[in-house]
Amino acid sequence: MLAGISGLDLIAKTVVDGFIAGLHKSPDFGFSQEFAEYRAYTPGDDLRHVDWNVFARTERAYLKRYRGETNTGIMVLLDASASMGFGAPVSKFDYAKFLASAIVYMAHLQRDSAGLIVFDDDVRNFVRPSARQGQLLRLLHGVDTAQLGKRTNFARPFFELQQFLKRRGITLLISDFFEDPEKVVDTVIPLRFRGNELVLFHVLDPAEIEPKLGQAALLVDMETDDAIETSPEYARVEYRQKMQAHLKAMQTKAQEAGIDYFLLRTDRPLDEGLREYLTIRQGRM
Amino acid sequence: MGFLSPWFLAGLAAVTLPLWLHLLRQYKRTPQAFSSLMFFERRVQSSVRHRRLRYLTLLALRLALLILLAVAFANPFINRTTGTTGRRKLTVIVLDRSFSMRAADRMQQAKAEAGRIADGLRGQDLAQVMALDSHLEALTQYERNRGVLRAAIASLGPGDLTSSYGEFARALRAMEQTSGMQLEVHLISDMQRTSLPNFRDLRLGPHTTLALHPVGKSNTANWAVENVVTAPQVYDPKQTRLTATLSGWHAEAASKKVSLVINKHVIGTKEISVPRDGRAQVEFLAFDVPYGAGRGEVTIEPKDNLPEDDVFRFAVRREDPRRVLFLYTAGRTNEPYYYKAAMESSPSTGLTVEAAPLERAAHQDFSKYAFVVLNNPGEMDKDVAQALCAYVQKGGAALIALGGTSTRTGKIPLAGERFTSEHVTQGAGYVDEQTPALAGVGRFQNVQFLESVQFQPKAGARIVAKLADGSPLLVEERMGEGRMLIFTSTLDNTTNDFPLHASFLPFVVQSGHYLAGGDETQSSVVAGTAVALRRTREQSASADVVGPDGKHALGIGEAAKALSFGLLKEGFYEVQRASGHRSLEAVHADRRESDLRQIPAETLDLWRNTGSSQTAATGGIEQQTVPWSLWRYVLAVALAAAIVESIFATRYLKERQTV
Numbered sequence: 032m033l034a035g036i037s038g039l040d041l042i043a044k045t046v047v048d049g050f051i052a053g054l055h056k057s058p059d060f061g062f063s064q065e066f067a068e069y070r071a072y073t074p075g076d077d078l079r080h081v082d083w084n085v086f087a088r089t090e091r092a093y094l095k096r097y098r099g100e101t102n103t104g105i106m107v108l109l110d111a112s113a114s115m116g117f118g119a120p121v122s123k124f125d126y127a128k129f130l131a132s133a134i135v136y137m138a139h140l141q142r143d144s145a146g147l148i149v150f151d152d153d154v155r156n157f158v159r160p161s162a163r164q165g166q167l168l169r170l171l172h173g174v175d176t177a178q179l180g181k182r183t184n185f186a187r188p189f190f191e192l193q194q195f196l197k198r199r200g201i202t203l204l205i206s207d208f209f210e211d212p213e214k215v216v217d218t219v220i221p222l223r224f225r226g227n228e229l230v231l232f233h234v235l236d237p238a239e240i241e242p243k244l245g246q247a248a249l250l251v252d253m254e255t256d257d258a259i260e261t262s263p264e265y266a267r268v269e270y271r272q273k274m275q276a277h278l279k280a281m282q283t284k285a286q287e288a289g290i291d292y293f294l295l296r297t298d299r300p301l302d303e304g305l306r307e308y309l310t311i312r313q314g315r316m
Numbered sequence: 317m318g319f320l321s322p323w324f325l326a327g328l329a330a331v332t333l334p335l336w337l338h339l340l341r342q343y344k345r346t347p348q349a350f351s352s353l354m355f356f357e358r359r360v361q362s363s364v365r366h367r368r369l370r371y372l373t374l375l376a377l378r379l380a381l382l383i384l385l386a387v388a389f390a391n392p393f394i395n396r397t398t399g400t401t402g403r404r405k406l407t408v409i410v411l412d413r414s415f416s417m418r419a420a421d422r423m424q425q426a427k428a429e430a431g432r433i434a435d436g437l438r439g440q441d442l443a444q445v446m447a448l449d450s451h452l453e454a455l456t457q458y459e460r461n462r463g464v465l466r467a468a469i470a471s472l473g474p475g476d477l478t479s480s481y482g483e484f485a486r487a488l489r490a491m492e493q494t495s496g497m498q499l500e501v502h503l504i505s506d507m508q509r510t511s512l513p514n515f516r517d518l519r520l521g522p523h524t525t526l527a528l529h530p531v532g533k534s535n536t537a538n539w540a541v542e543n544v545v546t547a548p549q550v551y552d553p554k555q556t557r558l559t560a561t562l563s564g565w566h567a568e569a570a571s572k573k574v575s576l577v578i579n580k581h582v583i584g585t586k587e588i589s590v591p592r593d594g595r596a597q598v599e600f601l602a603f604d605v606p607y608g609a610g611r612g613e614v615t616i617e618p619k620d621n622l623p624e625d626d627v628f629r630f631a632v633r634r635e636d637p638r639r640v641l642f643l644y645t646a647g648r649t650n651e652p653y654y655y656k657a658a659m660e661s662s663p664s665t666g667l668t669v670e671a672a673p674l675e676r677a678a679h680q681d682f683s684k685y686a687f688v689v690l691n692n693p694g695e696m697d698k699d700v701a702q703a704l705c706a707y708v709q710k711g712g713a714a715l716i717a718l719g720g721t722s723t724r725t726g727k728i729p730l731a732g733e734r735f736t737s738e739h740v741t742q743g744a745g746y747v748d749e750q751t752p753a754l755a756g757v758g759r760f761q762n763v764q765f766l767e768s769v770q771f772q773p774k775a776g777a778r779i780v781a782k783l784a785d786g787s788p789l790l791v792e793e794r795m796g797e798g799r800m801l802i803f804t805s806t807l808d809n810t811t812n813d814f815p816l817h818a819s820f821l822p823f824v825v826q827s828g829h830y831l832a833g834g835d836e837t838q839s840s841v842v843a844g845t846a847v848a849l850r851r852t853r854e855q856s857a858s859a860d861v862v863g864p865d866g867k868h869a870l871g872i873g874e875a876a877k878a879l880s881f882g883l884l885k886e887g888f889y890e891v892q893r894a895s896g897h898r899s900l901e902a903v904h905a906d907r908r909e910s911d912l913r914q915i916p917a918e919t920l921d922l923w924r925n926t927g928s929s930q931t932a933a934t935g936g937i938e939q940q941t942v943p944w945s946l947w948r949y950v951l952a953v954a955l956a957a958a959i960v961e962s963i964f965a966t967r968y969l970k971e972r973q974t975v
Binding site: 242 | 346347348349350351352353354355356357
């Protein structure tokens with residue numbers, strides 16, 4: 032799996048000179064020394080960006096645009112709530128750990144500073160963002176030692192996270208988001224307001240999206256231990272409708288808030304999913 | 317609606333099984349961990365209700381299937397009303413011609429009544445005249461011609477057989493089915509009580525109406541010679557004995573003069589009083605019988621309304637005792653001792669034993685003997701064996717007793733089967749006392765046989781006695797027209813102690829009587845009895861029967877091929893069988909016909925109602941109620957329920973198995 036992710040590194044280096052450059056868009060667009068494109072001048076544009084050499088040759092004003100190449104901070108938020116333990120043969124938590132490892136590895140390759148927060152209803156582990164020597168090992172160790180906890184509570188870890196994120200960067204939140212989409216977005220949106228870019232990786236097991244029950248079953252919530260008896264018909268029809276509505280709401284709410292949202296099913300190869308996300312992101316830039 | 321086999325409804329108890337499975341059995345659920353119940357609603361009750369609803373559909377189908385199966389096996393029916401106007405009508409005029417119709421002028425009354433019925437038919441009505449005795453005989457085809465019907469009625473005369481209303485009803489049921497017509501049957505009979513079978517056998521078909529026309533007085537007094545018992549053969553006139561039984565039915569006490577007549581000569585006459593509705597017996601002893609076949613009669617006087625049963629005919633034959641040839645191995649003169657002593661101690665058998673060594677048998681004319689006994693024969697002269705075979709095949713008989721000398725040849729003389737023997741001391745295990753050769757001989761108690769013989773009897777042979785180990789002791793075989801008994805031990809006391817036991821004497825007498833053909837001779841038989849003319853169709857010699865009227869009863873073809881002949885009329889028949897054996901057969905009518913009492917009127921009414929007289933006339937159209945069985949339809953519905961149930965069950969199981 033990691034071998035597949037290393038392929039992404041090659042793509043990032045080839046296309047945007049570094050994976051993380053393809054992963055984020057510099058807010059200081061134009062300060063980079065790498066030329067991006069010309070654009071016709073329109074009234075109101077900053078005259079400092081006009082390429083006067085071109086104006087001298089063509090008597091037309093064009094703005095010269097660049098892509099930034101600044102290193103940025105990446106913070107991975109890994110949901111370790113009990114519900115992440117669901118799924119077979121690969122649980123959502125394992126899948127999320129692979130994903131977090133891949134991301135921090137790529138950040139390391141790009142010499143970006145990377146940090147990690149493992150949380151459930153509280154922050155269980157925090158690795159301060161850094162690009163120093165040994166940071167990768169600390170991050171991977173943090174990922175590896177992460178244990179499933181109790182219930183998910185976005186509010187508390189995000190409050191603490193805001194204390195640590197002094198500079199702008201990219202925050203990647205990996206969770207199953209069994210919460211009201213509006214509440215999730217409301218919780219994470221402050222990070223967006225502070226100039227951070229926020230990416231939501233929604234990890235779900237196929238059995239959560241399309242459950243199939245052979246007969247009436249007594250289901251026990253992995254976080255609350257609540258039990259509900261349900262029927263196969265309900266799981267086949269109403270549940271799926273609700274789940275699809277939830278996914279749609281998550282996507283819509285995230286888009287409305289300017290947050291990237293990407294659904295990852297655990298039955299899908301991680302590298303394939305990640306590559307697709309990067310391809311979509313690259314196309315958007 | 318009803319059920320033809322209601323006991324099968326007990327199968328409805330099986331519905332408790334699906335009820336238990338669906339409603340009473342606890343459904344155990346194993347809790348399953350799930351990441352979040354955020355999208356599940358607490359619908360425990362609705363889920364269970366939904367499930368139960370699903371189960372209830374399946375349950376209903378299963379209950380319906382079981383109920384339908386039980387109902388189908390119970391054979392439900394409904395009564396349907398059907399019209400009978402579609403069938404053509406056939407008027408059947410049946411005249412009773414049994415022996416009892418000879419009484420007074422019953423036959424004339426019956427013919428007059430039949431004539432009136434025939435005259436009353438409409439122009440296009442189809443009719444048929446039939447005669448009834450022990451069976452129903454058509455005298456005409458389906459006729460519209462009144463002349464043909466009247467001629468058939470006029471030609472009819474009383475017979476000597478018994479009437480059978482059971483056979484009459486059975487024939488009508490068959491006739492209704494085969495003709496497909498509506499039968500209007502007129503039975504003209506004296507309605508004898510003795511002709512009435514089990515009432516169930518009187519049932520008529522749904523398209524048959526029965527009109528009964530009784531003739532004669534309901535209770536006519538009658539006396540008859542009911543039975544005569546005497547030996548068919550007379551060897552010694554001093555020992556002749558005849559017992560006649562006189563009976564009166566619905567008759568007052570009366571004095572009757574009883575005469576014994578042989579060959580039209582009155583041998584003796586006696587006066588006897590017959591009690592009211594009772595019986596009396598008269599005996600004639602030591603009367604002389606002339607040599608040859610004698611035609612005997614016992615008559616009573618004065619005559620009554622049915623004079624034909626005042627005479628009882630019997631056949632008696634005066635002859636000298638017949639000889640039995642006992643062949644033994646030369647030098648063993650003691651061998652015939654026991655057999656001869658036993659046979660001659662019973663002079664009523666009419667058999668005397670003549671012993672001769674087997675070596676001198678070539679000079680014998682076997683046809684002079686009633687049968688031949690071969691005791692412990694060894695290797696036989698070829699000519700003697702051929703002569704004996706020819707003798708048996710032509711109707712003779714042989715008793716072959718196997719012993720040590722026979723064992724050396726390993727082959728049964730005449731019969732030809734190979735056999736082996738071993739020394740085993742044992743008693744008899746099985747004796748068929750129903751066979752004529754062993755009737756009344758007992759079970760050979762305490763007799764010890766020292767040898768056991770094993771052989772495979774021919775096809776058609778019968779083992780009529782066995783030893784304790786199951787090996788044959790006495791085997792009956794046929795050879796052509798003749799008969800053989802193979803006794804697997806000797807008739808002296810060399811390989812058994814049989815002659816020293818009481819059962820030896822009846823064995824010798826009864827087997828001798830059988831081999832001499834005594835079982836085929838009776839002093840008198842009931843009209844309708846068949847007499848055997850030959851044993852196989854291959855027998856080319858012709859048979860002959862001269863009837864009571866003195867005419868030959870067989871045509872040329874029948875004489876050459878007929879196996880038997882029915883003695884249908886009272887009187888004497890001279891019968892010559894294919895084997896050449898001649899006999900005189902006396903025939904008398906069944907004395908049940910002498911009881912002239914009639915069936916009660918209420919019984920006759922019940923009989924009438926078993927046919928389509930149940931039908932009710934509705935608007936000029938005859939309607940008939942018939943049961944209509946529904947089991948096929950119920951079974952079809954059950955099949956449909958089974959198919960739907962299997963579809964539901966398959967879907968249900970599929971849901972259970974998918975994850």
